[in-house]
Amino acid sequence: MKTIMSGNEAIARGAWEGGMEFASAYPGTPSTEILENIANYKDVYSEWAPNEKVGAEAAIGASIAGVRSLCAMKHVGLNVAADPLYTFCYTGVTGGMVFCVADDPGQHSSQNEQDNRNTAESARALMLEPSDSQECKDFMKLAFELSERFDTPIIMHLTTRVCHSKGLVELGERVSKPIVPYEPKIAKYVTVPANAKVLRAKLEDRIKIMREYSETCEINKPEYNDKKVGVITSGISYQYSKEVFGEDASYLKLGMSWPFPDALVKEFAEKVEKIYVIEEMDPYIERHCKLLGIDVIGKQVIPSFDELNTDIVRNAIFGGTDKPRKINEDAVVRPPTLCAGCPHRGFFYALSKRKNIMINGDIGCYTLGAAPPLSALHTCICMGGSLSMAHGASIAMKRANTETKVVGVLGDSTFFHTGVESLIGAVYNQGSSVSIILDNRITGMTGHQQNPGSGYTLMGKETTEVDIPALCMAIGVKEENIYTVNPNHLDEVNKALDEALAKDEPTVLITKWPCALKKFTEEDKANFDLSPKKCIIDQDKCKKCKSCVGVGCPAIYNSGDKITINQDSCLGCGVCMQVCPFDAIEEVK
Amino acid sequence: MSEVKNILLVGVGGQGTILASKILTNGLIEAGYDVKMSEIHGMSQRGGNVSTQVRFGEKVYSPIVGKGEADVIVAFEKMEALRWIDYLKDDGIMVINDFEIPSVPILMGKAQYPEDILGKLSKVAKTVVLKAGEIASDLGNPKAMNVVLLGALVKAINVPDVDWHKAIRDNVKKGFEDLNIEAFDAGFNA
CATH class of the missing domain: 3.40.50.970 (Thiamin diphosphate (ThDP)-binding fold, Pyr/PP domains)
Known part of the structure; x- marks a missing residue:
């Protein structure tokens, strides 16, 4: 079947x-x-x-x-x-x-x-x-x-x-x-x-x-058609090659590509006239062919970065240019963005208003905090790297005698990934960076996988949750230097940021609110007020100052003559309401 | 059935392109076609533009469609039709949902939603325009917009040997079969 x-x-x-x-x-x-x-x-x-x-x-x-x-x-x-x-x-x-x-x-x-x-x-x-x-x-x-x-x-x-x-x-x-x-x-x-x-x-x-196996196995068999052109390829590039050359070429598709089947490739090369190597990214097959003294055409025509497709391969081999555009007008870009109701928004909004600060970021939805209008993330290198980078940068700032404060920001899952060790390094070495953990109770970006802080295993069993504040204390962060806040409440976030940034010793700030897209557990419902809410703009009070537009929420629409909140997508997080200087936004249940 | 046909479903994350393409591919498989389908997951789903590519015929190699190769494109959102128009064959059909979702630069007032997209597109391609959201709402569930669009798409592809009602029954949530079949028919006949 x-x-x-x-x-x-x-x-x-x-x-x-x-x-x-x-x-x-x-x-x-x-x-x-x-x-x-x-x-x-x-x-x-x-x-x-x-x-x-x-x-x-x-x-x-x-x-x-x-x-x-x-x-x-x-x-x-x-x-x-x-x-x-x-x-x-x-x-x-x-x-x-x-x-x-x-x-x-x-x-x-x-x-x-x-x-x-x-x-x-x-x-x-x-x-x-x-x-x-x-x-x-x-x-x-x-x-x-x-x-x-x-x-x-x-x-x-x-x-x-x-x-x-x-x-x-x-x-x-x-x-x-x-x-x-x-x-x-x-x-x-x-x-x-x-x-x-x-x-x-x-x-x-x-x-x-x-x-020896690689040279003789079933998944490395040549496919002989017309022998004027031979194509050596592997993976998805084989599909594009078949599409481009059809039966007009012979193929050596490498299902097993290491150890490289030297003898098989030499034999194939002797039987065909002109050889193309079609592969994505690095010249892996091409390099092996050249080591064997085989003359192949590869990266001199095939791009060595970005993914390939049939079009790109066809143009690379047979020449040809892009067809003219049908309409000479670009669609406006549609970049990914923090969702309406995302608990990261309030936090990044507060952080974006800080001056003289270096914000080290990490891998996850919250990397979108770097996008305008928030622009509240200055680095992102690798999983778990934000806290250690913040530590190193804070030492560098001191040596440079600057007043610039340094924070590192990562999510709960990224903290468990490799952030814990980064925090240990910062605390053990008595740094003064602020380590910020955005705990949204789930692994967000990849589509809501459980993690050591979410209380469930992959197979659906209830399990022990890592207690993040207790873990930080065990690492050596003083209890009074650990702040846990609701990221949707800007006053709370700002008070904690003021205190943490003023301290010359390791501090941890934890924001705790579930991801807006999460399927809430009974525990979530017991711990957070997740009742349905909406925010609306009172058009009589609105002065069109655009303060609310500055929070970068996809539910808020500034059409030019009117600012409105889309009631289908708004979740009533209330961040826009808190930034409105004219009290023009209200919450409705 | 030897020629490979190329379909693109384009829209904005959360519009239900995945379910529509699932029904489409399952219908085609039941009718005996070789089918490949490609979709992109991950960061692009956070409010970004999404695309699903479906190719079917006797034997399909590449799972993705190049520029100027799509027989039919169904745009779940109007500006996405503009974004993908260059993927349409010269004699291809563009099915367009007359529905706007402004992107962040537009929401912030930094860019304008392009004007008269339908007019511009109709000058360079054969277009089929419908208000799928309203059709679905009239049937009692605005969420069935995706299946309305599927109906219009299927009409444009013109593969009579597929039992689409069965494909819908097999792939939608239990209890929603009849609603979705009505939505499909409404899109097909729109």
């Missing part, structure tokens, strides 16, 4: 069919739905990890204990999980183990564009590259077998278009894989230098065997 599935759904299905027992991940676009879908298979265990490194380590532990396991992450998550990956490639596995890694060419939802095929090669992990949903499922099932056969973790290299495109998938049965009984293997798994040096040498032997 065929059913339509996204790449992420198919990865989940393939893992289940492949006898996987344990899955762990930290959510990140475009990988998030892998674990969300695995959680639908109730006969296997799945969980959210606080970060990608923890998720990878948990899956490694499960593998060593004898079960098939996986971890999943977006591309930058592999940077966090790189430490266990590199060494686990030395030790190898007991139960098959797969790192599902989703790159984001074109940066649809990411702070950078990195090609993790390089990481797979650098870590020496066997790499598979599915090009559609059917292959996601099939390769995933195969991955566990290969992992055990070659004693290696697998990198399942995915990209946004593979993860988020849907195609038809033929389903199969779940394989029954007996769990390997545990026995300690100290020489294999304790990587003290004496053991690790032996493992390093053994890894080279394994690479040889894996390369």
